[in-house]
Amino acid sequence: MTDPLLQPFDTRAAFQQHLGEVLARAQATLVMFDPDFALFRLGAPDVDAALRRFLHGGGQLRLALHDPAHLEREAPRFVRLLRDYAHGIECRRTPRGLRDLTDSFCIADDQHIVRRFHSDHLRGEAAFDAPQQTELSRQRFDAIWAESQPGLQASVTGL
Template structure:
């Protein structure tokens, strides 16, 4: 399959491309969003996709500024974190990173769905474009290294 770049501007398009990205993931999912408010992490469809991915041995890395939305509104996702704690790592950004406002999901270092600003839906999905993901992969690694542990007791801590 050739590289596919698809711009989007609506919530529905974002959700559609994110679902495609999740369904294509086999080995790694690397996600960053300020608070995951519009990601629908608690939906049954997303739960099913993430469980399939994790049952296959995939590893999920998730970073956020704030986890209150997830803790309050995504009980399915919190159960998933508990069920697959050995394959999921959640981190929370430190104060120096709180100005970051983009949002993205990278699957297998090959596919990405990114919004240029978390307050807007404008973004792009890139499938089978590993060369186009290099900057985003480096950005995620930097965010990851600069963030702290996010799992505390019974809450996500993100």
Template structure:
């Protein structure tokens, strides 16, 4: 299947919903602040809870978690409920210049925005070769980041 392009918030969210619904083992997400991801929405909360109930592991890396802490109380509740399956990290100074945004599901599905300030991007499903470069990049970002958002830090 060829990559599916999108250029609107609704298009991005529809592709992300598809990826979240398909993932079974791992979700690896990177965004400067996850401000446009709606991780605290009822819809995404349900998708992520189903994923985590099945034993999936969620990893997020951001430059800042302030927007999640401020705008996503459902996500903070999810973090409290599934803290053993969710790891949130923040980038260090050398990585703060990264401006893209992507989510990789199970190493073979990807939704990516070319720049976090815009919704132009693409989604590719059942395409491990398409995700390989981003997965390697994500692993490098993860290795260079530090622990971030924790349920106990937010008072939950």
């Protein structure tokens, strides 16, 4: 058995291509961490369609982030998705003590991952069908999740 191939990238287009591949492969779980999800394009029609397909099939999406302002302002499709699939999406906001975390990743089914080493840069790597490559980031996500509180809601006003 050979080790899975890590696919390095350093452009926005490559990151978004790998992210699209991770979303397309997701069946049961998606976990994502990013300070604000600006580069994830969660409000774009193609990403919205991929997430709707995933959630319609019974998938569970968990997002952890520092600040939901970008999603609230720039991703109305994602806010609508959150309203439509509230039973399948949970968003949490990190406490101040974790705001210095700057990595970024998306993991599907503990098998596929795309990660940027720093959220301010596009350098990163992707791996598919590689549970051993997702393990450390998944543990990191679980620790972030445990410290975080409910964040982005379907209705920003709470009504």
